[in-house]
Amino acid sequence: MLEVAVIGCGMTPFGEHYGKSLRNLVEDAYLSTIRSVDKGIDPKDIQAVWYGTLASSWASFPIPDFVGLSQLPVSRLENACATGSDAFRNACFSVMAGIYDVVLVIGAEKMNDEPCSSLWNYQAMENWNIGRSMPGVFALRATRHMHEFGTKREQLAMVSVKNHHNGALNPRAHFRFETTVEKALKSRMIAYPLGLLDCCPMTDGAAAAIICRADIAKKYTDASVQVVGLGLATDTSYGTMTDEQLVGFPTTTKAAKEAFQMAKLEPKDVDVVELHDCFTITELVSYEDLGFCKKGEGGKFVEEGRASLGGETPVNPSGGLLAKGHPTGATGVAQIVEVFEQVRGQSGKRQVADAEIGLTHNLGVAPEGSVGLVTILRRGT
Numbered sequence: 001m002l003e004v005a006v007i008g009c010g011m012t013p014f015g016e017h018y019g020k021s022l023r024n025l026v027e028d029a030y031l032s033t034i035r036s037v038d039k040g041i042d043p044k045d046i047q048a049v050w051y052g053t054l055a056s057s058w059a060s061f062p063i064p065d066f067v068g069l070s071q072l073p074v075s076r077l078e079n080a081c082a083t084g085s086d087a088f089r090n091a092c093f094s095v096m097a098g099i100y101d102v103v104l105v106i107g108a109e110k111m112n113d114e115p116c117s118s119l120w121n122y123q124a125m126e127n128w129n130i131g132r133s134m135p136g137v138f139a140l141r142a143t144r145h146m147h148e149f150g151t152k153r154e155q156l157a158m159v160s161v162k163n164h165h166n167g168a169l170n171p172r173a174h175f176r177f178e179t180t181v182e183k184a185l186k187s188r189m190i191a192y193p194l195g196l197l198d199c200c201p202m203t204d205g206a207a208a209a210i211i212c213r214a215d216i217a218k219k220y221t222d223a224s225v226q227v228v229g230l231g232l233a234t235d236t237s238y239g240t241m242t243d244e245q246l247v248g249f250p251t252t253t254k255a256a257k258e259a260f261q262m263a264k265l266e267p268k269d270v271d272v273v274e275l276h277d278c279f280t281i282t283e284l285v286s287y288e289d290l291g292f293c294k295k296g297e298g299g300k301f302v303e304e305g306r307a308s309l310g311g312e313t314p315v316n317p318s319g320g321l322l323a324k325g326h327p328t329g330a331t332g333v334a335q336i337v338e339v340f341e342q343v344r345g346q347s348g349k350r351q352v353a354d355a356e357i358g359l360t361h362n363l364g365v366a367p368e369g370s371v372g373l374v375t376i377l378r379r380g381t
Helices: 022-036 083-096 117-129 134-149 153-168 181-186 214-219 250-263 280-289 298-303 328-343
Strands: 004-011 048-052 074-077 102-110 189-191 204-213 225-235 272-274 357-366 369-379
Touching: 004 022, 004 083, 004 214, 004 328, 022 102, 022 204, 048 083, 048 328, 074 083, 083 102, 083 204, 083 225, 083 328, 083 357, 083 369, 102 328, 134 189, 134 280, 153 181, 153 280, 153 298, 204 214, 204 328, 225 250, 225 328, 250 280, 250 357, 250 369, 272 328, 280 298, 280 357, 328 357, 328 369
Parallel strands: 048 074, 048 102, 272 357
Antiparallel strands: 004 204, 004 225, 102 204, 225 369, 357 369
């Protein structure tokens, strides 16, 4: 099996891009990625494209044409909110197998207007008709975690405070403002115990990465980032959740185990983490599921500052989904972008000191089940 390296990454600012089309966002992410390759890259070196998009998956775009790469094979992939990460994972497999040498990965979503907003509204109506919403589903997990382990709303609020602080340092974040525990607790209630500042926004954006065989990476950069671990797991319907599913995500635990085994690493080896914080409770239980603390200790983990910049395991220096935003198809690829820049020392005011090993975690939840995906990256040698 061939080794894989990331040689370039780029993304658009995340936010509400009413003045740009989905095509514009993809073009911007692609061009910023091309420009990020230190020694330069001829676009003709790219042999295939993996495109991750969720709500806009019905809208077929000839991606190679509008980024200037005509007649390339394009694989379009959707896997709930883990879509971008899974597009990256499958692109890596194509290089590992020796099918391609250089591959482009793109994740994109336009959630606030067409072509995606109609589909989002339809899906929301389908869920509301049976008395279910995403905040409601995650609120159940929050109240159960509070009941089982004594987790406090203040600890959920601390996740929001931390991530909004980091987002304020990130020029590409959707929300660039600080908050406090008091403000988070007083924010408009969405589904108890989750208030507005416990929930991620609806976001537009695109992100991209170029990967290649590790043995040719020096042609393009002297600072490549190696892909050392990949793990994916799925679970059964959450229509009737088990006790385990109420206080965590077994898919995360299984995917993390697979990725750590492949990388020959342990949670204590990780220097920086980008994880799926669609709601504050999701980040808190993911500390536990990923092995950074014991089950039930997620609240203590954030309260003690262990997940903060400067802490033992900095989590979501980008601002995470809560502050950076969550354009579903782009989210997982944007996590790769952040870790790529972190381990290369390119993250400015939010830089994690001496970051060498980074982990991304993307979670997808739908009425039919869930998917967990973990990727581990390491600074190239």
